[in-house]
Amino acid sequence: MSLHKTIQSLFQSAVQNVVSHILDFTLRSGNDFTRNRKFPADKLISFLVTQGAASTRVEMLDFFGLDAAMPTSSAFRQQRAKLKPEALEDVFLSFNSSFFQLAPPQNHIADGYRCIAADGSTVSFFSSRRFTADDYLVSEGHSSKGFYSLHINAFYDLDRNMYTGALLQPAIPGVLQHG
Known part of the structure; x- marks a missing residue:
């Protein structure tokens, strides 16, 4: 597997690790991220990590590939408000831990x-x-x-x-x- 595919796989594993116990990272445990939405937790976390400096709308168009059925900016803000910052920290630490074991010092x-x-x-x-x-x-x-x-x-x-x-x-x- 190529290095960039390996890195993508490690990142997705780190995101799935957080999503598997997402209630630990929500403001209202038991309510947030329990329903099936257009912006589920894994997509939200991936979007937050890959978001650039353009407007939210432009970044979403890029992330969702100009899909007409993509969520709205309002839906993004509502979902983001449910997520504790510790979720992104956990993704970062999990990814780094996996990559650290994989990558010998250069x-x-x-x-x-x-x-x-x-x-x-x-x-x-x-x-x-x-x-x-x-x-x-x-x-x-x-x-x-x-x-x-x-x-x-x-x-x-x-x-x-x-x-x-x-x-x-x-x-x-x-x-x-x-x-």
Whole structure:
């Protein structure tokens, strides 16, 4: 099997692992993701991981292959609101664990040690206080809703050429939590 097919298979296995116990990752366990919908949990997770920077509608057209029967943007938002962020974290960890066992180190920078690079970036975005913790609010600015900033520290394994984790923190000076 080619490498890209193997990676796809590992990703789908990680998604199915989460979907097999999706009630652990829903806000209303016992209610959410129990009915058959156009946007089931596996499609939702795959879409969230593959979504690019275009509008939701354009991304959905790309993901569903211009299918006229695809779900609406509203259906996407409703389904996304049911899913806890830990679902994506579990997919990431499960995929990385599988890939880590499959992929031997490509480089040997320091034999006997894992070389992990850490790099941080700040991302600003508009949101509503309903969806984002106040710790992330930077300024009311010129809008009534203000904008939010998030500092992302990504960790990259230099020997295996793969991301191993990320730490998300408020980007406001004095609010960053160390630990």
